[in-house]
Amino acid sequence: MNRFEALAARGVQGLQPYQPGKPIKELQREYGVSDIIKLASNENPLGPSPMVLAALQTEFPELARYPDGNGFALKQKLAAKHGVDMAQITLGNGSSDPLEFVVRVFVQPGDEVMFSEHAFAMYPIVTQAASARAVAVPAKDWGHDLDAMLAAITENTRVIFIANPNNPTGTWLDGDSLQAFIAAVPETIIVVVDEAYFEFAIDPALGAEDYPDASQWLERFPNLVVTRTFSKAYGLAGLRVGYSLSHPDLANLLNRIRPPFNVNSLALAAACAGLDDTDHVQRGVALNAEQMQVVTAAVTDMGLDYIPSVGNFVCINVGENAAAVYDALLHEGVIVRPVANYGMPRHLRVTLGLAEENERFLTALAKVLG
Numbered sequence: 559m560n561r562f563e564a565l566a567a568r569g570v571q572g573l574q575p576y577q578p579g580k581p582i583k584e585l586q587r588e589y590g591v592s593d594i595i596k597l598a599s600n601e602n603p604l605g606p607s608p609m610v611l612a613a614l615q616t617e618f619p620e621l622a623r624y625p626d627g628n629g630f631a632l633k634q635k636l637a638a639k640h641g642v643d644m645a646q647i648t649l650g651n652g653s654s655d656p657l658e659f660v661v662r663v664f665v666q667p668g669d670e671v672m673f674s675e676h677a678f679a680m681y682p683i684v685t686q687a688a689s690a691r692a693v694a695v696p697a698k699d700w701g702h703d704l705d706a707m708l709a710a711i712t713e714n715t716r717v718i719f720i721a722n723p724n725n726p727t728g729t730w731l732d733g734d735s736l737q738a739f740i741a742a743v744p745e746t747i748i749v750v751v752d753e754a755y756f757e758f759a760i761d762p763a764l765g766a767e768d769y770p771d772a773s774q775w776l777e778r779f780p781n782l783v784v785t786r787t788f789s790k791a792y793g794l795a796g797l798r799v800g801y802s803l804s805h806p807d808l809a810n811l812l813n814r815i816r817p818p819f820n821v822n823s824l825a826l827a828a829a830c831a832g833l834d835d836t837d838h839v840q841r842g843v844a845l846n847a848e849q850m851q852v853v854t855a856a857v858t859d860m861g862l863d864y865i866p867s868v869g870n871f872v873c874i875n876v877g878e879n880a881a882a883v884y885d886a887l888l889h890e891g892v893i894v895r896p897v898a899n900y901g902m903p904r905h906l907r908v909t910l911g912l913a914e915e916n917e918r919f920l921t922a923l924a925k926v927l928g
C-alpha cells in the first residue's frame with residue numbers, strides 16, 4: 559500500500575498509468591534476446607526526414623536558451639497548412655498534451671467524459687486523473703457506436719473524445735456520420751476528434767474514401783477540437799510534439815494552462831522541417847499501405863482474422879492464448895502490443911514496419927502458432 563495514497567486526489571487513487579509498448583532495451587535486459595524488432599508503438603519505420611536531422615543540427619548551439627514559448631514559427635506554418643488563424647492553435651508535448659488540457663480546462667470532479675469502448679487509453683487516464691466519471695460506450699463492430707454515444711449524453715457530460723481512426727482498433731468514421739454526430743451534440747459539450755493517424759487514413763490505397771478531415775469543420779462547430787501529432791507519420795515520437803486546432807476562444811483557454819515551454823526547441827525545429835518534407839511523409843504513407851496489404855493477406859492465409867484498419871497498425875485475432883503468443887513472440891525478438899487492457903483479450907496490435915520487419919513478424923507468428 560502506498561503510504562500517501564489516501565492524500566492523493568480521489569481520481570489518482572487507484573489510477574493505473576499508461577502502459578507503453580515494451581522498449582527494445584528492456585527486452586534485451588530481461589530476456590537476453592538480441593536483434594529485436596519493435597512493432598509495438600505505431601512508430602514510423604522510416605524514421606524522421608533527413609531535413610529534420612539537418613534542422614536539429616542547427617539548433618544544437620542554441621540549447622542553452624529557452625525555446626520560443628509561443629512556438630511562433632511552427633504555429634505560422636501550421637496556420638498556413640490548415641488555413642486557420644494562429645490563435646486557433648495549441649501546441650503540445652505530443653498531442654497527448656492538448657487532449658489532457660481539454661479535460662483540465664472543462665472537467666471538474668464528478669463530471670462525465672465520454673469515449674468508446676476500446677478507445678485510446680489516454681482518454682480514461684486523463685478523465686480519472688481529473689476525478690471525473692469515464693463513460694465508455696459499448697463499441698459496434700469494434701468501432702464507435704455514434705447513436706449509442708448520443709443517447710449516453712447527460713447533463714453532466716463535458717467532453718467527448720473520438721479517435722478517427724481509433725487506436726488500437728484502426729476503425730474509422732466516415733465524414734457524414736461524424737459531422738451529423740457533432741451537429742447533434744449540444745454546443746456546451748466539447749467534442750475532441752483525435753486525428754493522430756490522419757496522414758495514413760487519407761491514403762486512398764487504404765480504401766477509406768469517405769474518411770474526413772475534421773479540421774475543415776472548425777467554423778461550423780465552435781465546440782470542436784481537432785488534434786494532430788508529429789509522432790506517427792512524421793516519425794518524431796521521441797521528440798514529443800503535437801497540437802490542437804479549435805475556435806480561438808477555446809484555444810485561449812487551453813493555452814492558459816499550457817506549461818510555458820512544453821514544446822522544446824529541438825521539437826519545434828524538427829516539426830517545422832518535417833512539415834516541409836511532404837515527400838518523406840508520402841513515402842511512409844505509401845510503404846504503410848503496401849505493407850498493410852502484405853500483412854493482412856499473410857495472416858488471412860494463416861487462417862486468422864483481423865480488424866480492417868486505416869492506421870499504421872492492425873489488430874490480429876490470435877485466439878484466446880494471445881498473452882502466450884505475445885510472450886512467445888518476445889522470445890523470437892519481436893515486440894508487438896497486447897491489447898487485453900483495451901478489452902481485446904484475443905487480439906495483438908502490430909505496427910506495420912519495414913518490409914523485412916513485417917516478414918520477420920509473420921515468420922515468427924507462424925512459428926509461434928505452430
Ligand SMILES: *Cc1c(COP(=O)(O)O)cnc(C)c1O
Nearest residue numbers: 652653654678725754787789800
Ligand atoms: C499515438 C496516438 C496519439 C499521439 O500521441 P502523442 O502524444 O502525440 O505522441 C494520440 N492519439 C492516439 C489515438 C494515438 O494513437
